[in-house]
Amino acid sequence: MKIVKVDLDKNSYNIFIGGDLKSEIKNFAANEKFSKKAMLITDSNIEKIFADQIVSLLESAGLNVKIFVVPAGETSKSLSQAEKIYTAAIEYGLDRKSAIFALGGGVVGDLAGFIAATYLRGLPFVQIPTSLLAQVDSSVGGKVAVNHQLGKNLIGAFYQPKAVFIDLNFLKTLPEREIKSGLGEIVKYGVISDKNFFDYLNDNADKILTLDHSIMEKIISRSCEIKANVVSHDEKESGLRRILNFGHTMAHSIEEASGYSRYTHGEAVAVGMIGAAFISRELKMIGDEEFKRLENLINKLKMISHVENCDVDHMFKSIFRDKKTINGKISWVLMKSIGEVSINSNVPDEIVKEAFDYIVK
């Protein structure tokens, strides 16, 4: 087992990563002095597979757990779903020291975190992420949110969990496409801050695809370390944290242009990273060799490297509506090398359009 600390003064917490975290979860739940009544939020897929075992674990630590199941899928990240959960929390009698456990992917984590941040102005929150994307990204860093009809993640908060428990066994039932989705973010960490990690992914691509236990433990913990390090320097995204957005400007436009359904977030990120690398190469920030190395790794990990049937003009316009665009200026996260990125707000439109032409086949 590995432990990664997220260093945020009073809000610091540990991420536990391993193949069997039952005793860690039980000890934590028993020792934190939570109120007896707790709530576990999960989705309709995960409920069937893992909810019973986690609920009995928490009950063996002395908690009385009310389970709340939301329909699987992005549409559950909504204010109307949140309202149903508030009602259940009030009726059940959760108090300020009651813990909210999120058992699921990023949808459940973001929604449960939003409830934990707002119900009674905040109660303790614990993440038990079950998707690879949630394990390496959404469960770490304290961004919680629900979607609005007019855009994703528009209503939310920065709210840190008390702990994160990443059990590798969850990955065994995760559909292959969801694994690839998480791999997109893992590759991103290599590009933005660690060339050795990037090389490690390249050298171990075959084993990663078979979910080799010790390799997965290594790459998940390194990803969490990199994200934790960025977040502890810039919890509320005033500067450094923006580098986590590498590949995401174009990813968001891909997700929008394809109605948030054809491509997973991680697939869109993989393609968006190629777009950002293309721009970096056009601006002579990197050479062709580095561009190709990124493209090769994405292919080696059997992720998609382009998208189909997306309208380039529409996508180009949509990047100006991204919530990270300020005063019409897009902060592009671009590569200086593999392992280092920088922010550039002056990329000529022509180059952006060429990059879109490259990633849309």
Ligand SMILES: NC(=O)c1ccc[n+]([C@@H]2O[C@H](COP(=O)([O-])OP(=O)(O)OC[C@H]3O[C@@H](n4cnc5c(N)ncnc54)[C@H](O)[C@@H]3O)[C@@H](O)[C@H]2O)c1
């Ligand atoms: N808060 C953040 O910093 C942050 C960062 C990245 C993404 N996100 C958010 O995360 C969400 C995407 O997360 P996601 O990709 O985990 O999506 P998700 O939560 O919808 O999970 C994907 C699918 O996999 C299923 N699933 C999850 N774990 C499983 C398991 N172990 N076995 C079988 N099925 C399993 C789910 O039921 C779902 O159908 C988006 O809403 C995105 O905005 C948040």
Ligand SMILES: [Zn+2]
């Ligand atoms: Zn992402």
